[in-house]
Amino acid sequence: MSARLHPAPRSTAAGKPGDRPPGRRHRVPTDAVRGVAGVAVFLALAELAGRAGLVDRKVLPLASAVLERAAGLAADDVFLDHVATTLTGWSFGLLLTVLIAVPLGLLIGSIPAVDAAVRPFVEFLRPIPSVAIIPLAISLFPDALDRQLAVICFGASWPVLLNTVYGLREVDPVAKETLRSFGFSPLSVLWRVSLPTCAPFIATGVRIASGIALILAISTELLAGGSSGIGVYLIEAGGSTDGIEMIIAATVWAGAFGVLFDLLFTRAEGRLFRWRRQSLKGAGE
Numbered sequence: 001m002s003a004r005l006h007p008a009p010r011s012t013a014a015g016k017p018g019d020r021p022p023g024r025r026h027r028v029p030t031d032a033v034r035g036v037a038g039v040a041v042f043l044a045l046a047e048l049a050g051r052a053g054l055v056d057r058k059v060l061p062l063a064s065a066v067l068e069r070a071a072g073l074a075a076d077d078v079f080l081d082h083v084a085t086t087l088t089g090w091s092f093g094l095l096l097t098v099l100i101a102v103p104l105g106l107l108i109g110s111i112p113a114v115d116a117a118v119r120p121f122v123e124f125l126r127p128i129p130s131v132a133i134i135p136l137a138i139s140l141f142p143d144a145l146d147r148q149l150a151v152i153c154f155g156a157s158w159p160v161l162l163n164t165v166y167g168l169r170e171v172d173p174v175a176k177e178t179l180r181s182f183g184f185s186p187l188s189v190l191w192r193v194s195l196p197t198c199a200p201f202i203a204t205g206v207r208i209a210s211g212i213a214l215i216l217a218i219s220t221e222l223l224a225g226g227s228s229g230i231g232v233y234l235i236e237a238g239g240s241t242d243g244i245e246m247i248i249a250a251t252v253w254a255g256a257f258g259v260l261f262d263l264l265f266t267r268a269e270g271r272l273f274r275w276r277r278q279s280l281k282g283a284g285e
Contacts, residue, residue: 043067061245069242069249078233079250085228087257089145090210090217093152097209101157102202105164109198110190115165122161130155130216134223144226152216156209163205167198200273207265214258230254 046063049055073079108115108122133154134147141147171194179189221231230250237246 058244061248065245066248066252069245070252073249073253082228082230082233083253083257085226085232086214086217086221086230089148089152089220089229090213092145093149093217094156094206094210094213096149097153097156097160097213098206100153101160101205101209102164104157105161105202106168106190106195108161109165109168110186110194126158130212131219131223134220137220138224144221144224144229147224148217148220148226151220152213155216156213159208159212160202160205163201163208164198167201168194170201171197200269203265203269203273207262207269210261210265211258214254214261218254 043063046055046060050057050060050062108118130151134151137147137150141150175193176189179193184192218229218231218234220226221229222234223231225235226232230253233250234247237243237250240246
């Protein structure tokens with residue numbers, strides 16, 4: 001009697017096409033866990049050093065006292081008004097930076113003659129520290145917001161501008177020549193080929209510029225003065241009895257905003273340009 005052959009049962013481990021692979025659900029990134037652990041260890045060591053008398057509490061308060069003060073600032077209307085002023089300058093400054101740096105980068109990167117003419121000015125201005133132009137901004141712009149925007153645009157434009165130029169150099173010349181051979185205009189080639197290719201580079205430049213813009217917004221408030229802003233709050237806190245705690249607590253919030261903005265831009269960059277990450281993985285295999 002001949003044995004009957006039965007087809008092997010199909011494995012159901014893969015599940016439905018939309019299901020996630022087993023063991024990968026709600027997976028927390030390792031870098032995030034290590035980052036939180038590193039911050040927790042640092043705060044614990046700072047707390048122990050203060051309580052053991054290794055650090056003078058008048059010079060560096062306890063970490064627990066600073067965190068408690070920072071938590072209190074979250075419900076302080078005066079501090080929130082200062083934060084709103086800083087974030088307003090940061091957001092408008094970053095937007096103005098993108099509106100200026102991206103078109104200028106596309107112009108420089110697309111026309112070699114313009115690149116050759118502008119390159120000496122770029123290389124001369126780029127190394128100048130942004131805070132060094134604050135005195136010039138004070139004399140040119142009486143309004144606090146205007147000089148803040150001017151300083152932010154000067155310092156934050158460089159990563160966006162240079163990343164745009166470098167991104168255009170990664171454009172496939174064959175793709176551009178193909179469109180040109182079919183009669184597409186230079187603007188059509190820029191819109192259909194060059195801009196999509198350099199868009200991830202521009203996004204990276206904007207993410208870097210966001211941190212620079214926040215630093216310059218607060219620095220301008222510190223050095224140029226004004227009626228409101230985190231920098232103004234830091235100056236006012238320095239004259240109070242518990243000024244050290246207030247200064248460090250406000251600085252903690254400034255750093256938290258920087259981390260938050262970087263995470264938001266990173267997530268947006270990853271979602272918008274997921275195709276680029278997949279193409280890089282495919283190229284590396």
